[in-house]
Amino acid sequence: MRNRFLTPGLPFASFIFLSMLIVNVMGESAMQSAKEKKAVMIIASNNFRDEELLKPREVLEKNGVTVTVASSSLKEATGMLGAKVKPDILFTDITVTDYDTVIFIGGSGAGEYWDNPIAHKIANDANNAKKIVGAICIAPVTLARAGLLKNKKVTTYSSTINDIKSAGAKYTGNDVERDGNIITASGPAAAQKFGEAIVKALSQ
Template sequence: MELLDKKVCMVVASSNFRDEEFLEPKKIFEDTGIKVVVASSELGISKGYFGATANIDILVEDINVDEFDAIVFVGGSGSQEYFNNPRALKIAKDAFDKNKTISAICIAPSILANAGVLTNKRTTAFSSEKANLTRNGAIWTGSSVEVDGNIITADGPGSAKEFGRAILNSLSK
């Protein structure tokens, strides 16, 4: 399957993103011809929790949702920087409103919850986020990966490949 006409924006923390949650979906996307743009709050190189690096293409504040088919919020402890970031929350809301594929893994689904896009949506995340997701109207499933319409969530690094494949499946429809 080739998806050469598709473009994905992966949002990583400026430091301490979770390596597998970035690298594994990114490889799945690139292997099928999807163009991947990496965004963060700082330009340069972002470092993952275990030492992986991400070359940052654009700033989060410069993301234009209309240019992408999917937005992916990568997890890891550093992703907390986006939990209440007005620009990140607007990106999530705009992507949802425009029926783009919007996805988040590990603790990053809290970004989607705080943006108000998980109401009555079946979701999952790292267990520490359950209270925040349900408080914001999400239906907690605790599954490894959950797909509800254009929203895809996953529980953590062990599900990174399945998460990437779920996004790929969404983009191929």
């Protein structure tokens, strides 16, 4: 009787092995599809939020995405928590067709892009080209004022909820929200999830 119950152990072990193999292959396939993708992350020239740049960038690069950092100045930018980052390019030199995703990073300095016509054009060009458009913390206000968030499910930092609602966005309060090709996140605590959501979108 005992043998009868033990015998299925071998096929079950084989099943587990095959399942793990399939998961591995699928994981590699997702990574392959994110590899060779290109992202541009736009930060404020001063007081960007450190985690909102560094964590998503780490996630993207680990998945084979090439990341370019853009800002309104080529001088070393300082984050709110002291991180020092030398931008690669001026945001005014961004050619949207060169990238698969355009990401606006938050922090108290990110308000410099809220009413910037070039930032609005970059966001609109990326959206019209069906690129992934990301924004975290207070940066969704830039997308809102560019006209991208009307009737879209969106999240943002608590201080800017009314700003996006007044632009017709549907605020959800989630850590990370995706509506079509637009991905938004609520703030520093959601930075990791934000990066993962962008990688997932790039892999689809």
